[in-house]
Amino acid sequence: MPVEPIKVRRLYQEVADQLLRLIATGEFKVGERLPSERELAVSLQVSRPTIREAMIALELAAAVQIRSGAGVFVCEPPSQQSTADAGPGPFELLEARAHIEGEAAALAAQRIDEVELRALRKANETMNGLADARASTEEADREFHQIVARATRNSAMAAAVEQLWEFRARMPMWQGLHETIREIKKRRDWSDDHHAVLDHREITEALAARDAGGAREAMRAHLERVSGVLLAASELKILDLDHQFENLSQE
């Protein structure tokens, strides 16, 4: 049995965690100066060196900023990226995916094997079931596209595709957008997930036929259609907001 390396959490880690929790819960607000090392040492019942060590850990984690002689100040959480690291917008992302994943599909068509084709069909069936149940198809969707990317037998290509999905996962803006659109779809009982499943079938067939050009076009068409759906949903969202506003005005 694996030997559990008995947890010997050192004090400074406890202190650092405690402080992080206090920051997270808003006890210490962003930009604020937190108590002096001496005060913290008294209130946390530890010595000052321990507090200092915790501070260094927090500083290295970019959670606080230490200014000699002034105090330590809590930094803003890394969630707020201004402009450069804000990541691409949804439409930018889908455009890039259409091009890159299109090429990936073309490459994959020449190299995919039966095992991967079966995995593709299975992932798509799973997605179909989720779409029937009006559940989130995101994971199965990602699975499908990643199998295609890996079928290129080119790790650089697979990494590029993976990165694009990472953008999506990490983008807070996308989270909110996706959720509202999802809600709108549900309210209007309009699901394009089944359409996506059909797109995936078409892609799979082109891959099975070793039709590079066909696979590329099918993948491109799929993602361009998703982009179109996203655009339409965005417009519907605006309409819904207008509608709500009108109701609000009439009351």
Place this chain on the structure above:
Amino acid sequence: MPVEPIKVRRLYQEVADQLLRLIATGEFKVGERLPSERELAVSLQVSRPTIREAMIALELAAAVQIRSGAGVFVCEPPSQQSTADAGPGPFELLEARAHIEGEAAALAAQRIDEVELRALRKANETMNGLADARASTEEADREFHQIVARATRNSAMAAAVEQLWEFRARMPMWQGLHETIREIKKRRDWSDDHHAVLDHREITEALAARDAGGAREAMRAHLERVSGVLLAASELKILDLDHQFENLSQE
């Protein structure tokens, strides 16, 4: 005027850097136990708490492992990952680039402006001069390709291209390969850098003509040719090695 926050590097940072340097230079080898905190405090002329702070910093950086009561041991540097993160091979990378940068060129052809075209021509002239001088053209080369990627006005696309170049920069295998090939080229007085410059000119002209298809094909042809050159150089390298081996045998 902007206040330069006078570099108040704290002591523990100096100590941590110093230790990192000693580890990098092999003074402290991987897995070894480095001197006790007390010894280091004496030899580095600082107090033990400072040493401890530096140790915590190194521990957080995953450079060392601290075992209470035993000592601190240097971890293996994260640079040597065996298989998973070894990155794509040179030919894989060039294939992915041919597809992805080809698409980037096609997109860029529709959106590039005069400023970027001028920047492209300038980067290419710089590269030409470097090629004349038999100097390294790598930086100018990267500059050229990144301008094209950014001209897509799609940050996801630009990020994908950037990532591919990052692979190249971070790959130790590539470093060695590139250097030996460079040497072989020099020995045989064979430079394909000028050919690359011509390729770049062709790409630039297609972009200037807003010819998406032409730009895509030019970019693809360029990178496929580089791949071919790399292949040829690899074979020459083997020949040269054989030659050296024969000489060695005859002596």
Place this chain on the structure above:
DNA sequence: AAGAAAAATTGGCCTTACCACTTGACCTCC
């Protein structure tokens, strides 16, 4: 009221000291 000097506060660093744990040598016992 504005500016300058002084006092209080704060982080940076040092010193000393004690504790718990690991380690390895030594010793006993079979």
Place this chain on the structure above:
DNA sequence: GGAGGTCAAGTGGTAAGGCCAATTTTTCTT
């Protein structure tokens, strides 16, 4: 002679107190 236990030296972990330099705040002067 080998297996086991014992124990002391060494190590990191933590505490307490003190001084210094930089910063901030207060106070006093003009």
